[in-house]
Amino acid sequence: MRSFHPGASKAPMKFRMPTAENFVPIRLDLDIDGQRFKDAFTWNPSDPDSEVINFAKRTAKDLKLPPTFVxxxxxxxxxQxxxxxxxEGQEMHIKEKIVPLKIDLRVNNTVIRDQFLWDISNLESDPEEFARxxxxxxxxxxxxxxxxxxxxxREQLYEIATQSISSARETRVGKKGRRGGDIVANSKAGNMVDLGKLFGSKGSVIRKRKEWYLYEPIVDILSNEEVGALDAREELNAxxxxxxxxxxxxxxxxxxHG
Structure with a gap:
């Protein structure tokens, strides 16, 4: 259950991640001389540029990657x-809305699938705490x-945040009297839903009992043989x-040159 915050601002705000910490999702997928390196993590955009090269050097050293990876x-x-x-500096338009987020991951031997609603107007939300x-x-x-x-x-919220910049821009140039709430950004995470219409001004976001089976998280533990087969397939596709x-x-x- 996540609380709905009816007092959230409807006015455009300066671009940032719609979370408590303004961390950027970073994804790496590099293939050099037949050796592949994949990783995903978050980064503080306020960190000095010098930290990037230091991180790259530490990563290559710790994982014994060739120097070309640095x-x-x-x-x-x-x-990224x-x-x-x-x-940064551009306006994004976030109202009291929730978005459906989906998790479909394989991490080592663990497969996780889930879907849930996220209140993007709550700038105190914490994806890391949710994950823990x-x-x-x-x-x-x-x-x-x-x-x-x-x-x-964070990747899904980042996409929604960047698309909300277009929403804010359209709101400014739209016809006089046009409501910003009429502009809804689409994303891979799905369509935004107006909380007020669904739950009223004092409602909360909940999973209806009759829909529990639709949202129940799925966690599977794969055997080493299954993981090996998936890794081989991914390597072939790459x-x-x-x-x-x-x-x-x-x-x-x-x-x-022709």
């Missing part, structure tokens, strides 16, 4: 942070699962994608 890790992080900073509670309630012992859930939530990208790049190079 610059690639740093560049990927810097690119630059995108985040490009939104989720893992505790479901007796998930793998310490990597909680951070992965938190990153997934290899095929890399070959297609190389062919496309080669074609474009020949065409541009």
């Amino acid at each position: 610059i690639q890790i740093a560049q990927s992080i810097q690119t 942070l630059a995108e985040f900073h490009s939104y 509670t989720f893992c505790k309630d479901l007796d998930i012992g793998d310490p990597e699962v909680g951070p992965a859930i938190a990153v997934s939530i 290899r095929l994608k890399r070959k297609l990208d190389e062919k496309e790049e080669s074609f474009q190079t020949r065409y541009s």
